Amino acid sequence: MITAKDFAAGITTGFLATLIFTIFFAFYATEINIDFLPELSKVWFKEYHTGEGLLFFTVAIMGFATTVVLTLAFMQLFKSSNNLK
Known part of the structure; x- marks a missing residue:
């Protein structure tokens, strides 16, 4: 049986992973590979600023x-399934 505790574990794990990835992505795109963001979308960065x-x-x-x-x-x-044969 799945409980609210299981849902909370999934949400917590996913949110934590998202935060870690976003921080890593920001660091990579601004410090390690500076040319990454302009190459990602040339039109976006030229026209919209x-x-x-x-x-x-x-x-x-x-x-x-x-x-x-x-x-x-x-x-x-x-x-778990409730359809037992």
Whole structure:
């Protein structure tokens, strides 16, 4: 049986992984490979002038959304069946 504790574990793990990846991505894109962001989307950085912050925010939001969807999907996958033959 899947409980709220299992859901909380999935959400916590996913959010933590998203935060770690977002911090790593921000560090990599701004300090290690400086040419990465302009090459990622040439049109975006030339026409909109939004900067790196919006990209890092988008990466974080995508990670949080993926966390919720995958947690719910895995809960359905691993729940016990009531259809015993």
